[in-house]
Amino acid sequence: MGKSKGKAVEGSSSQQAEAQQKKWRLVLGEDSDEEEQYLDPADKPVWEAVPLDDQPIEWQPTLFNDRMDRLKDKAASFICEKEVKEVEFGSFNVFARFRALGWEAALNCYDRDNMNLFKDEIQEWMATLICNKYNKPQQMKLTGTVNGIEVEMSFDTLRKLANYDSFPTRDYMFPSLDDLFHKPEAHPTWNDMLEAFFFLPGTYHGTLYRKNLKIEAKLLIMICIYKVFPRRGDKQEVRFPEVPILYSLLHGSPCFPFRFLVINIVWICRNKLGRNIVPYCRIITGLRKMFKAITPKDKGAMKRHRPFDIRRMGIGWTYDESESYHKLNLKFSGGVH
Template sequence: MCRNMGRKVKEIAGSSSKQAETQPKKWRYLGRDDDSDEVEEIELDPTDKSVWEAGPLDDKAAAFICEREVREVEFGPFNVFARLCALGWEAALSCYDKDNKNLFKDEIQEWMATLKCNEYSKPSQMKLTGTVNGIDVGMSFDTLRKLEKYDSLPARDYTIPSLDDLLLKPEANPRWNDMLEALFLPGTFHGTLYRRNLKIEVKLLLMICIYNVIPRRGDNQEVRFPEVPILYPLLHGSPRFPFRYLVMNNVWICWNKVGRNIIPYFRIITGLLKLFKAITSEDKGAAKRHKPFDIRRMGVGWTYDESERYHKLKSEGQRWHALKVDARALLPGEEDEPESKAETRVGMKTTPMNRMVAT
């Protein structure tokens, strides 16, 4: 159950440069200070711009997490699309909006600064509402579905299990140690969960998750506990749960986070603002091109190569060969690409479509 408990929203002094010809009706906001249990009623004028409590984030580019397009021609051979489709989450791989050059940071900050959450008894009833340019913009199961066909497969309507649920109710959920064993290299998941010890296919899924599925900022060394029950179904195709609830829950967690230093799902929120016509003709946004994932530039610890027949990924001692979609058939008696005798197979069974080896 989510309580409508928020921090006090600040008001910017003076009138906005976008005063409407007719003064909109003021609305009330219930909130409380962090150090007080007393609920306070505050009257806000929607033409006054509320700001994200930690202050505007314009000079903190890292605080905005912008989803990236994942191109099937590059990542399809590595089963990325197949794994998200198995959960009905394939819409998380798209860009949500054809406008790939403008970033509406001020409007998104205003939406986050005025955010409220309703009380709900099941995930499908959750709704987050913020106000931009005097227009209430709601994020819900229904409005998210109008952006993309999220949750294309039936999903049980339940809350994502917490760590306590996983440890105390193993009969209802995959066991914690079984999930760790599925995600990490043998003998590497005791104590601190380091990202370098993830199996290479899981490490690739995590890279996409921290932008498009469960966006976060932090160090690049460890796997967070909440990421484990997300990565496990991505790897196995079950259990299924609603992607839309995952989005709303993550936004609300960021809203309540001490310091308020991150705004996730930049492109989803932009799509919502446009859906509600809360972005006006005067809102030009900041000119910046959205970058898709590039398999050739995935960052430190990753290298990509290709041969005539295979795409080849390497990451910290692990190698993954994926057969190209248009790879020619082998000639009679022709051997496939040779492998070193020192290589041993880990993680996945070898198939014509997928080969992963560790060096």
């Protein structure tokens, strides 16, 4: 990760030496062949409102690291996906819903290292991310540097990591403005989506409270927060970007690539002021291993990655099983059998 160091340089005058000592050296990696860059603290921009990639590229790693280092609970900002086991959740249509979209690989954790979290190395990669110019979502690619090695997150590298989007020939739905204005019947309306997973019509105006969801939708959104659309903070509400994802899971369409969600959310979290999380830490770690960007010096921090446990799902949830049935119940909300 980029570090700031002072450096005294011989010069023709003491003024030159003093000026050089005030500059920071940006180290891109121990074995990097990049030309050394010197950043003057007086030139450091203020990151306010605008996306990070609108800032000078040489300052972006420093600004990202500053934001992360100011967090009171930095470790909690690194969101690690939880494994969802079919033996526990298959009876409740969870795997069937994900398979219908070709997203079933998202429920697994391919990385067998369940005791480490490489926070510093993941932060280094996020800080140095660059997004390519692309014409189609499938062309979007993020490239960052860690330990002097470029690690790429793209449709191709994510497919090598796991069998995401198991319908490679399926036409994914990316509605154009023309479709939205001239073919509204091709896409569900906002109210159509809300009506599909809220109990009563009057419960989905204004704030979208999770307590008003149908029970299957409650279960799916819990899993989405851990696996599909990671977030922290208040989990009592359904956020607007989660609405089409939840609708697609319940209906099997519209279909869009899980890989695009991952790449796009990583870029938003890195690039948008106020999005103080690092999502998909296990996916990022898997990519680092693929590119051999983990070195013997990278010890990581001890963090046990626990599976999503059907018997400990939170307040209100109860689970019962026998030889003849599995029952998942939520207080005041009925049950799923």
